Amino acid sequence: MTVPADAAEPPAAAMPAVVIGAGPIGLAAAAHLVERGIEPLVLEAGPRAGSAVRQWSHVRLFSAWAEVVDPVAEKLLAPTGWAKPAGGTYPTGGDWVSRYLEPLAGVLGERVRFGTRVTGVSRLGRDRVVDADRERQPFTVHVARADGTEERLTARAVIDASGTWSTPGPIGGDGLPAPGERAAAERISYRVPDLKDPSVRARYAGRRTAVIGSGASAFTALVHLADLAKEAHGTHAAWILRRGIGGSTFGGGEADQLPARGALGLAAKAAVDGGYADAVTGFRTAAIEKTGDRLVLVAEDGRRLDPVDEVIVLTGFRPDLSFLAELRLGLDERLQAPVGLAPLIDPNVHSCGTVYPHGVGELSHPEQGVYLVGMKSYGRAPTFLAMTGYEQVRSIAASLAGDQAAAERVELTLPETGVCGGAGLFDEPDASKSDEGGGCCGTGGHVLKA
Template sequence: MQDLKLPVAVIGAGPVGLAAAAHLVERGLQPLILEKGTSVGAAVLEWGHVRVFSPWMYNIDDAARRLLETRGWKAPDADVLPTGREIVEQYLAPLSRVPQIASGLKLGSTVTAITRRGLSKVGSKGRDGAPFVIRYERDGITENVLVGAVIDASGTWDQPNPLGIDGLPIPGEGWSSHLSYGIPDVTGARRAEFIGRRTLVVGSGHSAINVVMALMELQNADPATKIFWALRHDGVERLLGGGLNDRLPARGALGLAAKKAIAEGRLTLLTSFSADAITADGGPAVLATANGEAIRLHVDQIVVATGFRPDFSFLRELRIAVDPIVEAPPALAPLIDPNLHSCGTVPPHGVLELSHPEKDFYIVGMKSYGRAPTFLMKTGYEQVRSVVADIAGDHEAARRVELVLPETGVCSVTLSSGSSAGCCGGPATTRSDACCVADAVAKDEGKSGCGCGSKAAPEKAVERA
């Protein structure tokens, strides 16, 4: 960073953004935190009812912990699994009140553009030494501020992927009041909308599994609750997590619970699902293809849990580089591309993988993963530790790895008889197209994926509307 007198902008006051602020404070740099929500952790509060897979030991950044402890803060039990709301109330809110962070925190501030002072994206002369100009809106007023570096930790929560399998919204998706994205609170605030109703859940990741498990709780109370679970691929192998081999037991247990629900026939599984339109036919009806057949599915609610995508609109005047497929920084993309990996283990990474052509600009946190899934908070904490060290001029620390992540335990999972977990595991590999050691060995031998496992058990027949 050229001018250490200028603040460093942090966009987003979620877990990773506030961790970045804590590291800046430790390095003697002034953070300016711009959060568009009305509170810190605003996006986290939207899934505040969800209990995360990782215990507190993985959810608290080291620099943030040190800063909080100087004010007498006591960390929660390291082995307890918190909800999103507990993460905000017991960790992020106290951190935001630390004076060195509170003085630079601006809530209700939406960043609309970032550029270099006096230079458009095309201008090169003196570019690296020019301060950044951040334009943001607050209380209906547009303001500009100069900063010496920018850390974009704005996340992806407000950019959900649409229902269309081709990445576009399907006809009717925009008007349907019966459609939700992400992880709605089906057992709490929105219980009346889902209990005793027919719900279609689209997605194969942990968010979708969370929604399905919550709907099953309602089904226990009211058997009239019907669940249709739609997967865009042709089998269940990729949705079940690491099972008993997962180093985050709650994540593995979720996959095993999903497997048990399928085996017991408590839901209708739709594979190779492709939605074509939503019609207002006595309530929402989804026209789709599933299990190789055209179907019309009459439901009361639709939950789209198909992931998220980054918003680059306010970065248009910056020179950023993103992978054309995953939309992550090019050096990071091969490590997280779901076309190359079938499990979620990612080697720790930092400033080298996160750098852009625009000097002193970094995208961190969930947004750094672009459209790829399975991001852990601890990964983001290592990212910002490295990035802030580099901004402060400590290049040796920036390039040092200081993190060991829990393994997912598997690279792929099948529903073969008697199998409770998956096929491979072990530590992450440095090979960019392999997710773990067993995966790398299999690829070296010319096998597809991990080169192991057996055929999945046949799925149940589709219930036709």
């Protein structure tokens, strides 16, 4: 709701719950709010639904359609004649957008605003220091539109589902950009390249590329480059790992109950075994140097790699918390995830089995009425599941509607589909995982983000 500067504030019940981000979890949040009789307002910085997902539209999910469609969103879509894709098939990011996210945004209609970037969230008339009547004030959400205009909205609650896609991890082994990283930006990509695009293909064909990372995104890049090498002579990859190679480096293989994930690990192993990629282990990048038109990666221990033409950095993602600076968030000091959730997802200690379904209790903050959900709620942890995100927003919507019994009830059962010791199964979140490869097992519904 837009409020003129001289107008009295409407009662909280008349205000919408603002959802930041029109991706899978943000749109699911809106669907759950509608079902609960709460008006949502979804604010999306991009021009269309699933703007971040579109950037990895060429990558296939490990999760089947049955695991990436929210049940309440499906109910909202049903009257339109929408047909749910076959549950056992695996969508690409592009499929997920075109066959689910776009139709869902269409049903929500004017409740979703595109080209609207959130620049700040606070309490009306209260910065984060002020205590007086704080919880009685609505939230103010400051936004900037694509045309340059600014606006202030009021909200009864704020659900941040903006994800982490816009803030990838850097090359530096200490979590900071390595010296020379910014200067070499034109030769560095932080995404899995779409080698079906002729212009992107030309960038890597016949060239030597360093791939940094040990998770699914790195596997995908290695496999794509190996396929390119079979057609374009001289194409080669140097695979840079911050730790060593062990029995679980390539995942569970045929023992992985997520078949697509197991197959990807085996394909990455084949790329290395076939000589299309050289593995460089225990290499934490300290600097990047230019030598002519090429780049040299220098490790903390002084090792220098042979020059490469391109670098693909796949070291995980981190949350952008800058526009939430005036809110009182309770975040884990390491993962930047809600303190109630962090112990369940910490890759330093989390090992086999599922991440327990969780909801409003684990996602609450000292600032009542604000929630980080989806990948944003996982901070720097890499094991987010779409089904888990849908359970998060179901619980939050129930709580906002005053149905605490439903909010506290677990309505999701995750199948045990992990393979123990699989630290290499996921995108490496900077260097937060144990160097010894203390594993974290994945479960059904894993979303590959890159």
